[in-house]
Amino acid sequence: MRRGVSIAAVVTVVALTASACGGSSGDSSSKPKDPKDIAGTITYWDTSDAATEAPTYKALIKQFEAKYPKIKVNYQNVPFTDVEQKFKSAAKSGKGAPDVVRTDVGLMAEYAELGYIAPLDGTPALKDTGDFSSVPMNTTRYKGKTYGVPSVTDTLGLLYNKKLLKKAGIAEPPATWDEFIADAKTIKQKTGAYGTYLNPDSYFLLPLLYSNGADLADPAAKKITISDAAAVQALTTAKKINDEASMKVDFANAYQNMQTAFKNGKVAMLVQGPWSVSDDFTGTAFSGDKNNLGFAPVPAGAGGKAQSPTGGHDLTVYQGSSNLPASYLFTQFMTSTQSQIAIAKGTGTLPTRKSAYTAEVTADAKIAGFKPILEQTARARVALPQVGSLFTPLAQNYVKILQGDESVENGLDTTAKQFQQLLPGYSVG
Incomplete structure (x- = not known):
């Protein structure tokens, strides 16, 4: 669901954009050719329910680290009600921001305008985009660029x-x-x-x-x-x-x-x-x-x-991340078909990839019930x-x-x- 944004924050959008922490523009030319060569530590802020949903995401992170043993993920569960102001404060100051953050779709345009999240076009984060449903994919774009990768989705x-x-x-x-x-x-x-x-x-x-x-x-x-x-x-x-x-x-x-x-x-x-x-x-x-x-x-x-309205969350990469290659790779892994199947089975949330709607996933009455509703009626909010x-x-x-x-x-x-x-x-x- 959407969250409100303080009036003070909105009034200062132009000023904050100018002062936003810089970092990479999303150019992937400097990344190692072999993902196995990517190394370092990244921090991930997860806003899923700490009791009922977070265990599924933690299990996926262990799988990611096993697949890419040179990368360590610092997992932090941040309450959904707190993450917006916490992320904006960290991104503005350039101190303490995560490399990857689970972002409510209603905040995508603001984060992009402020310069806090990196455009992902041309990076490994965006893989097999044709497999994503157009409904959640439409929440990731702002002014002709793609700033997120759809993770989970919903609608009314x-x-x-x-x-x-x-x-x-x-x-x-x-x-x-x-x-x-x-x-x-x-x-x-x-x-x-x-x-x-x-x-x-x-x-x-x-x-x-x-x-x-x-x-x-x-x-x-x-x-x-x-x-x-x-x-x-x-x-x-x-x-x-x-x-x-x-x-x-x-x-x-x-x-x-x-x-x-x-x-x-x-x-x-x-x-x-x-x-x-x-x-x-x-x-x-x-x-x-x-x-x-x-x-x-x-x-x-x-x-x-x-x-x-289309709801849900996209994964976004902090523009000032000191390890963009690992951040892109992590975002790709966490939004892959297999990860989305695991998330759907573990949390009951709706996948954003068409290939993730397997018979096992749609055995969940809620997912089966809302899938056609998403396809027929969901639309992104005004950007x-x-x-x-x-x-x-x-x-x-x-x-x-x-x-x-x-x-x-x-x-x-x-x-x-x-x-x-x-x-x-x-x-x-």
């Missing part, structure tokens, strides 16, 4: 309780937001359960924006589009879902309450990601019957197309260094709209003005 889909839909007489999950609202009302009327629980986080608003042909901004036109007619239509639909289709939202603890209600059968449908499925299976609605959990694309809007920071004012005004404290139009106009402070030189569409 529609999770649903099959038994509740069947009890309500609904044969298929809703294909449009209008159907979604209508089905939610039917479910409440016929089963007593709520149709949905609206997540008021602005990241979960993206499917509504995208499916209505809206977005946060248009970099090519240098225009802020969050208050245009398509966005107004998307937010109007979101307000209608909140008012007519959703269980009452506890804005102070929305995510946890949403999850609890869904997994225990009090809510029939959720816009959610694959990271929630393990928790869903612990609830009374699914613990004894995992097949009761259904997977579908998010509904389509007035734009006629279901679309959802702006400030994109993470845009979610903060959007979230604040979105909540005001949902609570009835602001009209849709006024709330989005306020959001657009706040975006202008983060996007100098951009006009409001």
Whole structure:
């Protein structure tokens, strides 16, 4: 999932770019011809869950070191919530930055603009790129260069309780937001359960924006589009879902309450990601019957197309690394087909390579369920260094709209003005 970026950091993007630690430009001409000759120590910052996912990555690192005995990997698990500011601080100062870092896809443009990560085009890090799905591969590019290698991916889909839909007489999950609202009302009327629980986080608003042909901004036109007619239509639909289709939202603890209600059968449908499925299976609605959990694309809007944001992580190489050859080789190894198969089996995350979707990997219901959703609906977020920071004012005004404290139009106009402070030189569409 995406993380926010501090306003102060965004305001100083230009200045920081000028002062960013230099290093290699990514030219691989000086690297030994034989990978077995590459030697030295590199540091890897891993943001995977320390308890449930990190053991899989540590096991792969041991395999890498066995294959390349002259290279030592200094593994460090850095909490996902801390890594952004920690990496930017280290990269800016030129002290303590890792050689390779697991990077949220929403941060790629900012890190590249700041000059903190190396372009990887023409290096061994990018191997067999045609095997990568275009969906996660699109998250690695910025201004014509490739700055990362896709490691794991995800997106938002529609999770649903099959038994509740069947009890309500609904044969298929809703294909449009209008159907979604209508089905939610039917479910409440016929089963007593709520149709949905609206997540008021602005990241979960993206499917509504995208499916209505809206977005946060248009970099090519240098225009802020969050208050245009398509966005107004998307937010109007979101307000209608909140008012007519959703269980009452506890804005102070929305995510946890949403999850609890869904997994225990009090809510029939959720816009959610694959990271929630393990928790869903612990609830009374699914613990004894995992097949009761259904997977579908998010509904389509007035734009006629279901679309959802691409999430996940890419591996990036620090521009100032003192051992770029080993960093490239490590990145290549950790994103290979065999590594991705091991990661999928060990952590339940979705691979980014098409060849990694083996029968054994897709035996995981979550991976099998989200694979077609990724292929059909996922799209990269707008490639702006400030994109993470845009979610903060959007979230604040979105909540005001949902609570009835602001009209849709006024709330989005306020959001657009706040975006202008983060996007100098951009006009409001």
